Amino acid sequence: MLNEARLASLFQKIINKPDASPHPFQIEVTRSILDGNNVMLIAPTGAGKTWAALLPYLYARKYEEQIVDRVIYALPLRALATSLYDSTIKGCERAGWRIINDPNQRDKGCLFDELCITIQTGERKEDPFFQGDVIFTTIDQLLSSYLNMPVSLPEKMANINAGAMLGSLIVLDEIHLLEPERSLGTALEMATRLRGYSLFLWMTATLSERAIDLLKNKLNAKHIYVTKEELERIPGQLEKKKIYHWVNTPLEARHVMEVHHGGRSIVICNSVKRSQEVYRSIKEKIKENNLTTKLFLLHSRFFNSDRQQVEDKLLDYFGPDAKETDVILVATQVVEAGIDISADNLHTELAPANSLVQRAGRCARYKGERSKGTVWVYELCQNEKGQYRMGPYRDQAEIVTKTRQEIQKISGNVDYLREKQFLEKVLEKQETDQIARVIADLPRRYQEVNLSIELAGKGRTLSAVRNLIRDVDSLNVLIHDNPEKHDLFSPVEYLSLPRVSLWALQDLFNNKKEAWVAKFLVSGDDGNEENGVFYWKEATSVKQLTTAGWLVALHPGIACYTPEIGLALGTPGLPITHPAALKPLIIRPEYQCESFREHAFSVVEEGMKILERHQVALKNISSKMGMEIKALIDLIRITLLLHDTGKLNNKWQEAIRAWQYLVDPDCSLLKKNEPLAHSTFSWEKHHQLQRDLQKDQRYQRGPHAVEGAFAVANSLIDFLENYPNGSIDPELALVAWTAIARHHNAGAVNLSDFVVDQRMKNYVNNCLIELGFEPFVKQLDDKPSAVDRKTFGEKELLRPSAGGEKYLPFYWFTVRLLRLADQSSQRKNSEFMRKG
Numbered sequence: 001m002l003n004e005a006r007l008a009s010l011f012q013k014i015i016n017k018p019d020a021s022p023h024p025f026q027i028e029v030t031r032s033i034l035d036g037n038n039v040m041l042i043a044p045t046g047a048g049k050t051w052a053a054l055l056p057y058l059y060a061r062k063y064e065e066q067i068v069d070r071v072i073y074a075l076p077l078r079a080l081a082t083s084l085y086d087s088t089i090k091g092c093e094r095a096g097w098r099i100i101n102d103p104n105q106r107d108k109g110c111l112f113d114e115l116c117i118t119i120q121t122g123e124r125k126e127d128p129f130f131q132g133d134v135i136f137t138t139i140d141q142l143l144s145s146y147l148n149m150p151v152s153l154p155e156k157m158a159n160i161n162a163g164a165m166l167g168s169l170i171v172l173d174e175i176h177l178l179e180p181e182r183s184l185g186t187a188l189e190m191a192t193r194l195r196g197y198s199l200f201l202w203m204t205a206t207l208s209e210r211a212i213d214l215l216k217n218k219l220n221a222k223h224i225y226v227t228k229e230e231l232e233r234i235p236g237q238l239e240k241k242k243i244y245h246w247v248n249t250p251l252e253a254r255h256v257m258e259v260h261h262g263g264r265s266i267v268i269c270n271s272v273k274r275s276q277e278v279y280r281s282i283k284e285k286i287k288e289n290n291l292t293t294k295l296f297l298l299h300s301r302f303f304n305s306d307r308q309q310v311e312d313k314l315l316d317y318f319g320p321d322a323k324e325t326d327v328i329l330v331a332t333q334v335v336e337a338g339i340d341i342s343a344d345n346l347h348t349e350l351a352p353a354n355s356l357v358q359r360a361g362r363c364a365r366y367k368g369e370r371s372k373g374t375v376w377v378y379e380l381c382q383n384e385k386g387q388y389r390m391g392p393y394r395d396q397a398e399i400v401t402k403t404r405q406e407i408q409k410i411s412g413n414v415d416y417l418r419e420k421q422f423l424e425k426v427l428e429k430q431e432t433d434q435i436a437r438v439i440a441d442l443p444r445r446y447q448e449v450n451l452s453i454e455l456a457g458k459g460r461t462l463s464a465v466r467n468l469i470r471d472v473d474s475l476n477v478l479i480h481d482n483p484e485k486h487d488l489f490s491p492v493e494y495l496s497l498p499r500v501s502l503w504a505l506q507d508l509f510n511n512k513k514e515a516w517v518a519k520f521l522v523s524g525d526d527g528n529e530e531n532g533v534f535y536w537k538e539a540t541s542v543k544q545l546t547t548a549g550w551l552v553a554l555h556p557g558i559a560c561y562t563p564e565i566g567l568a569l570g571t572p573g574l575p576i577t578h579p580a581a582l583k584p585l586i587i588r589p590e591y592q593c594e595s596f597r598e599h600a601f602s603v604v605e606e607g608m609k610i611l612e613r614h615q616v617a618l619k620n621i622s623s624k625m626g627m628e629i630k631a632l633i634d635l636i637r638i639t640l641l642l643h644d645t646g647k648l649n650n651k652w653q654e655a656i657r658a659w660q661y662l663v664d665p666d667c668s669l670l671k672k673n674e675p676l677a678h679s680t681f682s683w684e685k686h687h688q689l690q691r692d693l694q695k696d697q698r699y700q701r702g703p704h705a706v707e708g709a710f711a712v713a714n715s716l717i718d719f720l721e722n723y724p725n726g727s728i729d730p731e732l733a734l735v736a737w738t739a740i741a742r743h744h745n746a747g748a749v750n751l752s753d754f755v756v757d758q759r760m761k762n763y764v765n766n767c768l769i770e771l772g773f774e775p776f777v778k779q780l781d782d783k784p785s786a787v788d789r790k791t792f793g794e795k796e797l798l799r800p801s802a803g804g805e806k807y808l809p810f811y812w813f814t815v816r817l818l819r820l821a822d823q824s825s826q827r828k829n830s831e832f833m834r835k836g
Contacts, residue, residue: 001034007022010059011055014058025043025230030052034056034059038221040215041201042226047234052203056169069616070164074138074142075137075139077174077177078496082123082124084136101118102118104131118132119135129160139183162816166617168198168199180434185441186445192442196624206357210432241364242413243413243414244377246407247378250378250379264318265327266347266362268331268346274391275330282328295328296313298334300332301567303495317329318343340365344372346359349378352399379404407422448467475550477559479578480555483519484536501569508558519538520544522536591678591679596644603821607817608637614813617813625729632728638716638768644677646704651702656701706741706752709741710781716737718776732807732810734804735811741797743822751788751793
């Protein structure tokens with residue numbers, strides 16, 4: 001039960017104001033989520049939606065039993081995630097939590113005195129597996145992870161993140177910016193599928209009332225909104241005076257300078273290229289007139305450190321306590337929402353009505369003298385054919401046209417209620433019609449999501465992202481004149497670029513001035529499921545880049561980067577040194593020799609530690625499936641123990657032992673003749689040797705994951721059929737062997753021929769006994785028939801489209817635990833290797 005005095009005390013510490021108190025809507029959101037309700041929150045910009053979303057988790061974490069395992073806070077724009085990430089860390093530190101940002105550095109015994117706050121976006125990939133307690137991310141990252149196609153991970157790791165949704169509070173902020181037919185529809189489908197597994201908080205400032213009614217009814221969400229009376233009590237809202245002006249010509253530097261008068265001005269452009277052009281023009285005006293005006297540029301194509309330097313300075317000029325003036329900020333949609341800054345004059349290119357209102361939220365935002373301001377809205381530029389340059393809004397031409405018509409009718413002071421009326425006129429019918437269609441289409445979308453999940457890891461990632469999330473997905477960019485010399489395992493920060501932006505390079509491909517324009521990374525196969533090999537391939541067209549994998553190299557002769565301008569395409573520059581990142585995107589494999597038993601028990605141990613932070617998810621799975629928690633944990637522990645059973649096949653053991661004799665013939669495990677799980681391997685010492693021997697059959701282990709699933713499938717059925725009191729569904733064996741089959745590759749289906757020495761059965765049973773179970777392996781099935789090899793991976797593994805969707809959440813949960821535990825075990829193994 002919510003104690004409002006405790007909540008007020010926590011809020012005061014977070015805000016760092018002893019007289020502050022949470023607004024009524026923030027209290028109501030906290031109470032509703034603590035009671036286990038989904039919530040639809042409607043509140044204006046600057047009212048405090050972010051803390052309304054975080055207070056329930058923070059309150060429960062400090063005073064009560066946890067209501068969710070984590071908060072996944074998803075936003076449409078990357079820069080919003082960065083801004084909220086930084087401000088949340090500061091607030092939680094003030095409230096007394098010790099903050100860490102690397103999930104692997106958590107104190108294993110400390111669950112409540114520390115908070116792991118992380119960020120995972122296209123630019124800052126610091127929590128790729130969603131392991132933090134509070135994770136700020138983008139809608140692309142969230143939904144692609146749900147679809148088993150995470151945009152920031154290799155396809156083979158596609159099934160690792162969906163399990164993080166279970167037991168979480170999933171916050172979807174600024175939902176009016178989501179494409180109804182794509183990301184919003186998929187988010188609705190996700191919320192429907194995960195009902196009872198997760199809690200959802202949907203937030204918006206500008207969605208029309210009829211659209212909100214449709215959504216809250218479908219989502220069974222409690223509708224919470226800021227009343228007129230409450231709005232008037234929020235500092236700065238009552239005295240706010242904001243004047244809108246329509247300007248019937250495209251935005252130019254002269255417009256900004258004519259009304260600046262040494263104050264605070266923000267200029268928002270619809271594209272990065274346009275923002276760079278306007279920035280250069282204003283810079284020239286400042287120089288021509290010998291002014292001392294401070295000028296900043298902010299968009300999505302900066303390295304973190306360069307962008308952070310700008311954002312840190314912005315608070316001194318535009319923040320709530322700013323004292324400095326005579327400053328101009330030129331930006332893109334990155335400041336459209338979520339960044340707490342305010343100007344006297346806000347200049348913006350024409351955009352859809354909801355985007356304009358969000359941008360206007362960066363004007364007259366505070367109380368006192370800074371509660372007054374002017375919003376200038378400019379006509380779009382035109383191309384040589386007289387067509388408007390729509391930029392990112394090319395698919396919203398009708399809405400932009402209606403916005404143009406209605407914005408010209410606005411005059412005088414425009415408060416929150418007046419803005420709502422403006423939005424209703426422009427958007428209500430279209431939003432309502434779109435959302436009604438999306439809701440009616442959910443059964444078809446459900447089947448489409450099933451199919452996409454089933455095809456995860458099999459080369460369908462980009463098409464699924466475009467169909468179910470959005471058409472503008474991003475990739476990592478390296479500027480390098482010889483990418484083959486770039487160390488892929490080094491912790492380097494890459495630039496992030498929407499794939500559609502790469503079409504700006506088309507003319508450079510047609511008229512090449514350099515030896516090459518761009519290269520993209522492709523993965524090869526070195527015969528070992530645990531060690532990856534990558535190669536660079538030259539692109540011959542932009543189309544190749546739009547479907548490339550996770551990393552593209554651009555020649556410095558066709559792209560440049562400076563800390564002032566950021567990444568500019570089509571402009572030649574010099575090779576650059578990419579800054580260091582917190583962690584590498586690809587981990588360099590390092591192993592010490594390890595027996596099957598040692599590795600199996602290490603994975604079980606690590607899995608149980610990870611499970612401690614997934615207790616709400618486990619409870620929700622137990623409730624939804626009507627099974628005891630102990631039974632589910634037993635199945636998970638056995639899955640972890642048996643995950644590498646395929647390595648016990650004769651060929652695998654002969655090959656790994658041959659390698660071990662080659663690199664360390666004095667290894668004690670060789671003398672014990674115990675089955676091995678890992679051999680000694682150092683990337684620096686052994687990678688070239690491994691490549692030289694990749695065609696030598698003596699060292700070819702072959703795959704083991706699907707083979708391990710086949711070997712124990714019947715034994716797992718026997719175990720569940722004989723489980724005490726018949727308290728667990730035998731069909732859940734399907735979950736266990738699918739997790740085993742896909743613990744290295746999310747799309748694994750191929751079953752190879754293999755033979756197991758049946759004496760290994762006793763070895764496995766001894767491991768089961770040591771873990772506290774009765775031995776249940778009567779034999780390790782091997783020598784699959786031709787039919788088995790053809791059908792096991794395609795038909796016997798979990799298939800959502802063939803009725804397996806009811807087991808999907810538990811599969812996601814199990815395979816997540818297995819893969820994270822396997823990684824953690826190997827990380828410990830690698831640390832031992834390095835120390836050795």
